[in-house]
Amino acid sequence: MSRENLARIKMEPLLFHTQASTSSRAPLNFRVLDQLIRILAGRSLLPEELAGLMESACLGEWQSDWKRYVQAGVCLGALQVEPGMEWVSRKSWTGSIRHTVKCRRCGTESSREMGREFHFLRKIGRQVLRFFAIGEASSRRATIPSMQDNSGHQRAVNWSMCKECGGLCAYCEECLTMGRIRQCSVLIRGDPAWLERANQHGAGELCKEPDWGHWGLSPAQKDAAFAGVGFLKATAARSAVVPADKLRAQPAGLPRFLIWAVTGAGKTEMIFPLIEYELAHNRQVLIATPRKDVVLELAPRLIKAFPECSVVSLYGGSEERWSRGQVTLATTHQLMRFYQAFDLVVIDELDAYPYHNNPMLIHAAEGACKRSGRYVLLSATPPAALAKEAARGALACVRVPVRYHRHPLPVPKRLVLPRVEQMLKQGRIPGKLRSVLADSLRRGAQVFVFVPRIAWVEPLVRLLGKTFPEFAVKGTSSKDENRRDTVQGFRDRTFALLVTTTILERGVTVPKSDVFILGADAALFDEASLVQMAGRAGRSKDDPAGRVFFGSREWTASQLRAIGQIREMNRLAGKKGYLLESDQPDRRRE
Ligand SMILES: [Zn+2]
Numbered sequence: 101m102s103r104e105n106l107a108r109i110k111m112e113p114l115l116f117h118t119q120a121s122t123s124s125r126a127p128l129n130f131r132v133l134d135q136l137i138r139i140l141a142g143r144s145l146l147p148e149e150l151a152g153l154m155e156s157a158c159l160g161e162w163q164s165d166w167k168r169y170v171q172a173g174v175c176l177g178a179l180q181v182e183p184g185m186e187w188v189s190r191k192s193w194t195g196s197i198r199h200t201v202k203c204r205r206c207g208t209e210s211s212r213e214m215g216r217e218f219h220f221l222r223k224i225g226r227q228v229l230r231f232f233a234i235g236e237a238s239s240r241r242a243t244i245p246s247m248q249d250n251s252g253h254q255r256a257v258n259w260s261m262c263k264e265c266g267g268l269c270a271y272c273e274e275c276l277t278m279g280r281i282r283q284c285s286v287l288i289r290g291d292p293a294w295l296e297r298a299n300q301h302g303a304g305e306l307c308k309e310p311d312w313g314h315w316g317l318s319p320a321q322k323d324a325a326f327a328g329v330g331f332l333k334a335t336a337a338r339s340a341v342v343p344a345d346k347l348r349a350q351p352a353g354l355p356r357f358l359i360w361a362v363t364g365a366g367k368t369e370m371i372f373p374l375i376e377y378e379l380a381h382n383r384q385v386l387i388a389t390p391r392k393d394v395v396l397e398l399a400p401r402l403i404k405a406f407p408e409c410s411v412v413s414l415y416g417g418s419e420e421r422w423s424r425g426q427v428t429l430a431t432t433h434q435l436m437r438f439y440q441a442f443d444l445v446v447i448d449e450l451d452a453y454p455y456h457n458n459p460m461l462i463h464a465a466e467g468a469c470k471r472s473g474r475y476v477l478l479s480a481t482p483p484a485a486l487a488k489e490a491a492r493g494a495l496a497c498v499r500v501p502v503r504y505h506r507h508p509l510p511v512p513k514r515l516v517l518p519r520v521e522q523m524l525k526q527g528r529i530p531g532k533l534r535s536v537l538a539d540s541l542r543r544g545a546q547v548f549v550f551v552p553r554i555a556w557v558e559p560l561v562r563l564l565g566k567t568f569p570e571f572a573v574k575g576t577s578s579k580d581e582n583r584r585d586t587v588q589g590f591r592d593r594t595f596a597l598l599v600t601t602t603i604l605e606r607g608v609t610v611p612k613s614d615v616f617i618l619g620a621d622a623a624l625f626d627e628a629s630l631v632q633m634a635g636r637a638g639r640s641k642d643d644p645a646g647r648v649f650f651g652s653r654e655w656t657a658s659q660l661r662a663i664g665q666i667r668e669m670n671r672l673a674g675k676k677g678y679l680l681e682s683d684q685p686d687r688r689r690e
């Protein structure tokens with residue numbers, strides 16, 4: 101640390117008015133400061149979280165003095181201290197100004213303006229607190245009733261009496277699971293440039309082409325990975341030409357690449373060469389996925405694939421909360437703890453809950469990516485807007501139209517059936533459905549029966565049990581607490597028929613399975629969810645031609661589009677020569 105920098109520390113005004121205590125009078129330990137700056141680089145944390153981070157980095161001794169260290173870091177330009185929430189003023193079309201509060205961590209904004217009413221309540225709040233003992237009033241956590249929606253539903257940003265600042269203080273309800281962020285709390289952010297400085301040792305030594313041979317990819321996977329690495333190369337040049345801090349690109353304007361891979365294509369294997377390429381250039385990679393079980397399943401595979409690099413898995417309750425790795429695997433919510441930390445952000449299943457249409461998680465993913473970074477998006481059923489962008493050529497995209505086993509996707513067949521309510525009321529499974537179900541059971545397949553309503557699961561289980569007394573039937577839905585066990589039992593073939601809802605439309609792979617979608621004309625079943633459910637069939641190499649049925653009274657546009665999408669992918673796979681010889685469409689016709 102140079103003398104100039106030390107002089108600057110004394111000159112800058114105080115950020116925090118630290119109370120004089122014995123510890124704060126002691127001179128700063130510059131080794132501690134240096135380490136603090138390093139561990140904070142690319143993170144965005146609340147003070148409580150900083151305490152955990154310091155503890156994990158063996159800086160626990162200096163925890164009580166964190167304000168002085170953070171302040172010194174700010175003066176050096178290595179750290180930023182920002183308010184947790186900020187006021188946003190917007191001009192409405194009538195010309196009046198609306199004031200709302202916005203959470204800086206997750207981007208949520210209070211939906212209602214705080215005008216005179218707010219200032220009045222704030223005044224009253226202060227007086228109330230002054231009158232009573234502060235602690236007592238705040239422990240009641242008085243939410244001002246008039247500031248809730250009429251529906252009684254609490255808005256994403258709420259107001260309560262605050263112990264810290266002694267007044268009416270906003271807090272964010274939306275990202276509460278990550279620790280309460282208040283209007284008076286601060287977010288401590290580390291400059292990601294320090295991360296690069298720390299990483300620069302040895303950069304360039306490993307700059308080699310990915311080794312394509314050892315990943316064991318199918319031709320389609322290889323082509324997609326090749327296109328992905330090409331994208332990374334092209335966009336890396338951009339960040340090398342323009343220095344990172346000069347890049348003015350808005351997060352939404354960062355380069356994106358969509359890998360549109362059919363269900364069962366083996367998406368994860370495809371991104372391994374991309375990760376390898378980034379690691380060879382000493383870049384930080386993040387893989388964000390909506391589900392914790394994907395993190396748990398993927399982590400050992402990544403560790404095996406990249407034994408020389410550090411892999412960190414983050415999810416609610418993860419033990420590696422404060423570790424830093426070259427590859428970070430995280431559930432989507434964990435991204436909120438990062439600030440411009442990653443060169444490559446891979447978002448898995450971007451069309452799935454909770455990411456899809458969730459402005460909070462989109463904000464988090466944008467915050468975590470460096471201004472010189474890029475996104476790779478993975479999906480089997482991308483949202484319509486993205487698919488259109490790709491078709492227009494506005495979004496770089498590669499399609500993987502075939503499964504890893506190189507057999508075509510099963511095309512759904514149509515069954516004209518009465519409504520599910522009617523079947524349940526009559527207590528009878530129509531003959532047509534009974535015979536196709538019997539065929540599936542006879543061939544020893546595990547049968548998924550999807551219905552659009554949770555309330556139909558149990559009655560249908562009873563009805564199917566009565567119809568096929570020789571087979572065990574079970575049901576599960578989001579309301580089922582033993583869902584995990586039920587699904588495991590189905591995988592282990594302890595029963596043959598599983599009645600379920602869209603909760604199992606993704607992520608469940610059962611070898612040798614057939615899919616029946618009843619009430620396929622329900623509004624809930626859109627194109628994406630029909631394609632996903634159909635994607636449960638024919639996943640394994642040993643039984644690639646699973647059977648899929650759309651049972652409904654009417655044809656809907658969603659059903660037509662889903663079948664169209666599946667056919668289109670099969671056609672593309674044939675055209676590109678990805679299918680195995682025996683499955684080539686022209687051969688079959690002979
Ligand atoms: Zn928030």
Ligand SMILES: [Zn+2]
Pocket residue numbers: 262263264265266267268269270282283284285
């Ligand atoms: Zn407060």
